[in-house]
Amino acid sequence: MKTGMHPFKADLMGMARELRGLSQTQLAKKLRVTQGKVSKIENGLLTPDESFVQKLSEVLRIPDRFFFRDDRVYGMPTSFFRKRASVSQKELRAVAAELNIRRLHISRLASSLELDSIFHVPKLDLDDFDGDPTEIAAAVRYAWQMSSKPIKNLFALLEDAGCIVVPCDFGPKIDAISQWVPDSSPMIFINRNKPMDRLRFSVA
Numbered sequence: 001m002k003t004g005m006h007p008f009k010a011d012l013m014g015m016a017r018e019l020r021g022l023s024q025t026q027l028a029k030k031l032r033v034t035q036g037k038v039s040k041i042e043n044g045l046l047t048p049d050e051s052f053v054q055k056l057s058e059v060l061r062i063p064d065r066f067f068f069r070d071d072r073v074y075g076m077p078t079s080f081f082r083k084r085a086s087v088s089q090k091e092l093r094a095v096a097a098e099l100n101i102r103r104l105h106i107s108r109l110a111s112s113l114e115l116d117s118i119f120h121v122p123k124l125d126l127d128d129f130d131g132d133p134t135e136i137a138a139a140v141r142y143a144w145q146m147s148s149k150p151i152k153n154l155f156a157l158l159e160d161a162g163c164i165v166v167p168c169d170f171g172p173k174i175d176a177i178s179q180w181v182p183d184s185s186p187m188i189f190i191n192r193n194k195p196m197d198r199l200r201f202s203v204a
Contacts, residue, residue: 006068006069006070007047007068008047008053008067009068009070010043010044011042011073012066012067012069012073013041013056014042014073015073015096015097015101016062016066016101017042017060018094019060019062019094019097019098019101020060020061020094022060024038024039024042027059027060031055031056031059033052053067071107072181074096074099074103074181076095086173095170095177098168099177099179102166102168103181106166106185106187107183107184117160117161118161119143119144119145121163121180122139122140124136124139124140154200154204158188158203162185162186163185163187163188164186164187165188166188166189166190167190167191168189169191170189170191170193171191172193175190175191175194175198175199175202176188176189176191176199176202190203
């Protein structure tokens with residue numbers, strides 16, 4: 001293995017495979033190895049050699065250094081999710097992989113910049129509001145010292161609060177997903193192919 005790198009991250013391999021919509025069997029066929037070998041590597045039971053990593057990089061079209069990043073992989077966000085019921089588990093896994101990869105890149109970029117927020121996203125207990133979105137919106141406006149007038153630029157407002165809005169190509173079944181993981185800014189991933197009025201509603 002290349003010197004100066006972190007150990008091979010098995011979960012990053014699984015994430016990259018799901019990003020490309022491949023099963024372990026399909027990936028194994030492309031790599032010309034057994035499904036059992038792919039499974040052992042993804043489960044951390046077998047450390048791949050350099051030739052395997054290079055072939056994996058070519059097949060998945062991802063730089064080989066990606067598999068040695070010291071980053072944590074998160075599952076599908078549950079905080080907010082607008083999707084059609086017909087979205088398959090395979091599609092959701094591919095979306096989760098894309099979110100992780102985009103978050104890793106954005107977090108790495110943000111760590112090299114000095115980003116100052118005018119205010120911050122409040123953490124509210126939904127039980128205190130009985131799930132009433134009107135009361136929750138009012139509480140956020142109060143925390144941000146906003147008037148009750150319509151918001152002219154919702155995206156700029158969220159960016160002032162330290163949120164990062166990321167355009168993505170989710171296909172027709174998914175509108176938007178939000179993710180807020182430790183040591184990272186709140187991120188809202190929106191489907192760039194949706195009409196602007198629907199995107200505004202999703203982001204709100």
